[in-house]
Amino acid sequence: MLHHDDATEEEEAVRVCVRIRPLVMRELQENQQIEWGYNDTCLLESTANGQKVYAYDAVFGPDANNERVYNVVAKPVVLKAVEGYNGTVFTYGQTGSGKTHSILGTDEDPGIIRLCVRDMFEYMAARPDVEYKVKVSYMEVYNEVTTRKPQELGCGDRAETSTD
Numbered sequence: 001m002l003h004h005d006d007a008t009e010e011e012e013a014v015r016v017c018v019r020i021r022p023l024v025m026r027e028l029q030e031n032q033q034i035e036w037g038y039n040d041t042c043l044l045e046s047t048a049n050g051q052k053v054y055a056y057d058a059v060f061g062p063d064a065n066n067e068r069v070y071n072v073v074a075k076p077v078v079l080k081a082v083e084g085y086n087g088t089v090f091t092y093g094q095t096g097s098g099k100t101h102s103i104l105g106t107d108e109d110p111g112i113i114r115l116c117v118r119d120m121f122e123y124m125a126a127r128p129d130v131e132y133k134v135k136v137s138y139m140e141v142y143n144e145v146t147t148r149k150p151q152e153l154g155c156g157d158r159a160e161t162s163t164d
């Protein structure tokens with residue numbers, strides 16, 4: 001019989017979350033507005049024929065920072081990864097929708113990669129009796145061309161790249 005805790009831990013293998021970025025300067029100057037309604041799990045589209053609701057595992061509004069997105073989207077994957085489970089987090093969306101901002105972020109608002117690395121090293125530091133081997137690779141596919149930029153992780157030449 002499943003304990004309550006086990007049942008709540010049981011999650012879908014694939015989770016889909018949506019992030020609505022704030023309007024950028026150009027859009028503000030053009031007086032554009034965010035057309036979608038949303039709450040923590042749904043997007044609301046107003047159409048000529050009424051409203052349509054789309055449900056997701058999580059929806060983040062323009063006020064959410066990378067830390068918040070990371071905590072909900074990627075941290076559970078990191079915690080599973082250090083237990084030995086494979087996991088992937090990827091961003092998908094049209095150019096300008098905020099993928100790079102979410103993944104790399106800025107010094108003031110570090111993105112998912114940096115926060116993943118921070119938590120992984122924190123986890124390992126708390127277990128000095130265990131030997132961990134960490135291999136880092138990072139790639140970006142842009143217009144169907146694959147680019148590899150481990151140095152953008154802030155790992156410098158200590159990053160080991162993988163071509164597999």
Ligand SMILES: Nc1ncnc2c1ncn2[C@@H]1O[C@H](COP(=O)(O)OP(=O)(O)O)[C@@H](O)[C@H]1O
Nearest residue numbers: 021022024093094095096097098099100101102
């Ligand atoms: N959550 C956010 N908060 C503030 N600015 C953002 C956010 N997401 C994206 N931006 C800004 O919007 C623009 C496009 O985002 P970007 O991450 O480059 O998109 P993509 O990688 O999907 O093409 C950039 O100027 C970026 O700084």
Ligand SMILES: [Mg+2]
Nearest residue numbers: 096099100101
């Ligand atoms: Mg980008």
